[in-house]
Amino acid sequence: MTYGETAVRQTVDRLLRDHRDLDAAADGALDSLDQFHIGGAGAVELLIPTLALTPGDVVLDVGSGFGGPARQIARRTGNHVVGIDITPSYVDAARDLTARAGLGDLVQFRAGDIAGFQPDPPFDAAITMHVQMNVRDKTTWFRHIAERLAPGARLALWEVCQPHQADLPWPMPWSLDGTDSFVVSADTLLGSVKDAGFTEVEWTNESTWVQGWITRTFADGLPAGPALPMLLDDGYTRVINYATALADGSLEVWRGCFTKDADQA
Ligand SMILES: C[S@@+](CC[C@H](N)C(=O)[O-])C[C@H]1O[C@@H](n2cnc3c(N)ncnc32)[C@H](O)[C@@H]1O
Numbered sequence: 001m002t003y004g005e006t007a008v009r010q011t012v013d014r015l016l017r018d019h020r021d022l023d024a025a026a027d028g029a030l031d032s033l034d035q036f037h038i039g040g041a042g043a044v045e046l047l048i049p050t051l052a053l054t055p056g057d058v059v060l061d062v063g064s065g066f067g068g069p070a071r072q073i074a075r076r077t078g079n080h081v082v083g084i085d086i087t088p089s090y091v092d093a094a095r096d097l098t099a100r101a102g103l104g105d106l107v108q109f110r111a112g113d114i115a116g117f118q119p120d121p122p123f124d125a126a127i128t129m130h131v132q133m134n135v136r137d138k139t140t141w142f143r144h145i146a147e148r149l150a151p152g153a154r155l156a157l158w159e160v161c162q163p164h165q166a167d168l169p170w171p172m173p174w175s176l177d178g179t180d181s182f183v184v185s186a187d188t189l190l191g192s193v194k195d196a197g198f199t200e201v202e203w204t205n206e207s208t209w210v211q212g213w214i215t216r217t218f219a220d221g222l223p224a225g226p227a228l229p230m231l232l233d234d235g236y237t238r239v240i241n242y243a244t245a246l247a248d249g250s251l252e253v254w255r256g257c258f259t260k261d262a263d264q265a
C-alpha cells in the first residue's frame with residue numbers, strides 16, 4: 001500500500017539523533033527530508049507569490065505530507081497554515097517536525113479527508129502539491145477544495161502530468177504499483193480544476209525548471225544528511241524512476257494558479 005509507512009516520526013527521530021549537527025529549527029535545514037515532491041523548497045518558493053497573501057490570511061495545504069511546504073509558507077509570510085492529509089502517520093510526523101521547528105503557533109495539521117472537513121471561516125488561499133495523482137475523480141476533489149475557500153481565494157498547484165498514455169516504471173513516489181495512480185494530461189487536469197469552480201490565472205509547464213533543479217541538486221551526488229527517500233518504503237527506487245520518467249518526457253510537472261469563482265458556494 002502506498003503511504004503505508006507507519007513509523008515515520010520514529011524514523012525522523014532516529015535520523016535527527018544520527019545527525020546532531022542539524023538544527024531542525026533552522027530555515028532550510030530539513031529541505032531534503034520534508035518536501036515530498038520534485039523541486040523541493042524551490043518549488044514552494046515559486047508558489048508562494050502566486051497566493052497573493054495578505055496579513056491575517058489563512059492557507060490550506062491539501063495533502064500536506066510531512067509538512068515541509070506548510071512550514072515554509074508560514075516562515076516566509078507569517079501567515080497561518082493548516083495542512084490536511086489522509087495518512088495519520090504522516091500527520092504525526094508533520095506535527096513533530098513543526099514542534100521541532102518552533103512553528104506550532106502558525107502551522108497545524110489534521111488527519112482526514114477534505115470531503116469531511118468543515119472549516120469555519122473558509123480559507124483565504126490553498127495549495128496542493130503532488131496529491132491529485134492519487135485521486136480518480138478530480139473534479140469532485142477540487143470542488144471539495146473550492147467549498148473550503150472564500151470567493152476569490154487563490155489556489156496554487158504543483159502537479160505531475162502525463163502527456164501521452166504510456167507504461168510508467170513502478171514504483172513511483174505516489175504509487176508503489178500503479179493501482180492507485182490516476183495521472184492525466186495537463187489539459188485534462190486543467191479541465192477538472194475549471195469544472196470544479198476555479199478560474200485560471202496561470203498554467204505553466206515547469207518541466208525544464210525541474211530538470212535544472214535536479215541537475216543542480218544532484219550535481220555532487222546525493223545531498224548529505226537525512227533525505228526524503230529514507231522515510232519511504234523503496235524510497236530511492238521511487239525517486240529514481242520518477243526522475244527517469246521526467247528526463248525522457250513520459251511525465252511533466254505543471255504549476256498552476258487559480259482563483260475560486262465568485263459564484264461558487
Ligand atoms: C507525494 S505526497 C505530497 C506531500 C506534500 N504535498 C508535499 O509536497 O510535501 C502525497 C500526499 O498526499 C496524501 N494524499 C493522497 N491522497 C489524498 C487525499 N485524497 N486527500 C488528502 N491527502 C491525500 C498522501 O497521504 C501524501 O501525504
